[in-house]
Amino acid sequence: MSDSTTAITGATALVGPELRPVENAVLIMTEGRISALGSSDDVAIPAEAQQVEARGMTLIPGFIDAHVHIGFFPPRRVLRAGVTTVRDLAWPPEIIFPMAERSKAPGFQGPLILAAGPMLTAPGGYPTRAGWAPSGTGLEVSGPEEAAVAVGRVKEQGAEVVKIALNPPAGPVLDEDTLKAIVSAAHERALEVTGHVYGLAELRKALDAGVDELAHMLMGTDRISPDLAARMAAEHMTVVPTLAIRSGGELKAALGNLGRFAAAGGRVVYGTDLGNAGASPGIDRREIRLMGRAGLSPAQIIESATAAAAAHLGLKDRGVLEVGAHADVVLIRGDPLADPKALGRVKKVWRAGIPAL
Secondary structure (H helix, E strand, C coil), X not given: CCCCEEEEECCEEEECCCCEEEXXXXXXXXXXXXXXXXXXXXXXXXXXXXXXXXXXXXXXXXXXXXXXXXXHCCHHHHHHCCEEXXXXXXXXXXXXXXXXXXXXXXXXXXXXXXXXXXXXXXXXXXXCCCCCCCCCCEEECCCHHHHHHHHHHHHHHCCCCEEEEECHXXXXXXXXXXXXXXXXXXXXCCCCEEEEECCHHHHHHHHHHCCCEECCCCCCCCCCCHHHHHHHHHCCCEECCCHHHCCXXXXXXXXXXXXXXXXXXXXXXXXXXXXXXXXXXXXCHHHHHHXXXXXXXXXXXXXXXXXXXXXXXXCCCCCCXXXXXXXXXXXXXXXXXXXXXXXXXXXXXXXXXXXXX
């Protein structure tokens, strides 16, 4: 870890989980953490600090992308574009888990990587025959008796979440008993379950089984009613929208479904499905714009990629600008609370206080 001290001066900092703007701020990073933060009147700059003048810009926490396939892009490129933590939701275990372990080093030129490993699916189910998925991206589970073995296997390999597939257009899907057994085995091991869930029938099946999260808003054109959205929120199901990969009727449906879910008080966490067509590495301008079209405010959009994402993923001292937090910091041109498009104008990024190169 770098032992140098960096002071960023003059920017407006969005402080705390509530994103409180502090104008003409001073943010000091030492040994990978934020060591001081406040207005220039209140924070003394150490003599040894390397100073970065940022007047007219905004400091935000590093973005957290809760749905990527990091193997499709150089991690350095993702980090440089404003994303300091990612969660990979399906990749061969022999590749993704060693990469995730390497990413824990503060000097890793890429985001911190959390990983699911292979997606649990029915024999012959998605993604075992998907053209995008390398061999080993799916792990077939034949019945309830195999559930604990499969979940235990990915947990031992390093999984931070279990992903399941319920995608009938792409092949067979897990039956109810097997799905419930997977969820039970995951929860017994303190792992949440996220799902690639196609339509309403699969959503109800996932809710009945206790699935914790949708890794995408529904993939087809089915409409989630206000009552069903309220049930999802009441049962604490989180949604990672991945809107930018959609088009046509599927996009229209996803926008409406996300709007109703958010209006019901449901937790929305930013994610792009990076690696899929339409998603861009780093802070994705199209995803930001579409979340706004679905009805989320600029503050809600930023929160979904910072404090809310960190809380959902169990990441302590991340996703927030405050003293003691990890120094995962992004400097952008403009005011994202007034104009969310500013989130795409990344000037500089630090992860653990170390600048992205």
